[in-house]
Amino acid sequence: MKNETKLLSLITIAILIGSVSTLYFLKPTSNHKHNSHSYRLFTVKRQSDFSVSGSVSTKETQYLSQPAGQVQSINFKDGSVVQKGDVLITTFTDKSKDINSENQNIDKLNRDYQAKKIDYENLNNQLSSQNENSGDNTDLKSQILTSKNELQDFQDNIANSNSERDNLISSQYTQLVAPFNGYISTEKTNDGSIKLKLSSTELEGIGSISEFDYSKIKVGQSVKIESVASHQTQNTNVTFISASPSTDSKKNMAKYEFKADLDNQKFMDGQTIKISTNQPGFKVPKKSIVDNKFVYKYVKNHAKKVPVTVSETESNYAIITSGISNGDKIILNFKR
Numbered sequence: 001m002k003n004e005t006k007l008l009s010l011i012t013i014a015i016l017i018g019s020v021s022t023l024y025f026l027k028p029t030s031n032h033k034h035n036s037h038s039y040r041l042f043t044v045k046r047q048s049d050f051s052v053s054g055s056v057s058t059k060e061t062q063y064l065s066q067p068a069g070q071v072q073s074i075n076f077k078d079g080s081v082v083q084k085g086d087v088l089i090t091t092f093t094d095k096s097k098d099i100n101s102e103n104q105n106i107d108k109l110n111r112d113y114q115a116k117k118i119d120y121e122n123l124n125n126q127l128s129s130q131n132e133n134s135g136d137n138t139d140l141k142s143q144i145l146t147s148k149n150e151l152q153d154f155q156d157n158i159a160n161s162n163s164e165r166d167n168l169i170s171s172q173y174t175q176l177v178a179p180f181n182g183y184i185s186t187e188k189t190n191d192g193s194i195k196l197k198l199s200s201t202e203l204e205g206i207g208s209i210s211e212f213d214y215s216k217i218k219v220g221q222s223v224k225i226e227s228v229a230s231h232q233t234q235n236t237n238v239t240f241i242s243a244s245p246s247t248d249s250k251k252n253m254a255k256y257e258f259k260a261d262l263d264n265q266k267f268m269d270g271q272t273i274k275i276s277t278n279q280p281g282f283k284v285p286k287k288s289i290v291d292n293k294f295v296y297k298y299v300k301n302h303a304k305k306v307p308v309t310v311s312e313t314e315s316n317y318a319i320i321t322s323g324i325s326n327g328d329k330i331i332l333n334f335k336r
Helices: 002-025 095-132 140-168
Strands: 041-043 050-058 062-063 070-074 087-092 171-176 182-188 194-200 203-210 222-227 233-243 255-262 273-277 282-285 294-299 304-308 309-313 317-322 329-331
Touching: 087 194, 095 140, 203 273, 222 255
Parallel strands: none
Antiparallel strands: 041 329, 050 203, 050 273, 062 194, 070 087, 087 171, 182 194, 203 255, 222 233, 222 273, 233 255, 282 317, 294 304, 294 329, 309 317
């Protein structure tokens, strides 16, 4: 009996607790007041750097061929640095037959000249005798003038022949001269002659951009170049942008080469590099811009209309270069 009374008491307590819990959970909650201005915000951030991969190359490379003739001297070591104007190779071509022939011609001209000179002197002696006798010397004077002109012609011909002979002598030797400063290397050709490769000591970084990014790189623009392997870096400027697509362009994706000078103490020909440049302005959703010249900044729970400068637009975004700052919040769905 005592146990039954105890069980009945526990059941009664359980029923009371259940009733109280039910009343608590069914109690209506208070309503939150809804904000009439539900703005969608965008946090302004500076554009990320624009980067492309590229490679280091010499500014100029030229292949030079050995001059005709027998090699007399080679004045460099393979792999050495040469300066513009240095004589690299001297060759010799035998022209002794032509030289001997020209010497014989000069000797004959000299003999003829001496004979003509004697005739000229004899004519002058005759003129002196006629003057003493007061005879008519008109014809004799004409002969003297003709003889004098012939002597001058012989002198001119002798001078020309001497010059031609001297040119023949000097032309036996041909010199190959370095057209610019650079590293020289050689290789043998099938005919046994020497082929030279001259690579400029000046280096440049070369990258390429797509037609969609063409406006992001300009001549004179500052870029940062980093070697992927050595992590050497250099701040430099763009020196060239091609107006013609490169040969590795694909259909519907033209590529354009650009270049920037590099320090040959930091970089090596052939290295892989990363080329980066800061992109000015802020990239924001285009729908945040009103009349292409305003945005609404969210300042202290209020919308503030501010003028901005839009430099370019894409399909869904625009680039703003003035009027807003990094970290500003702008409203995407402002309705006037």
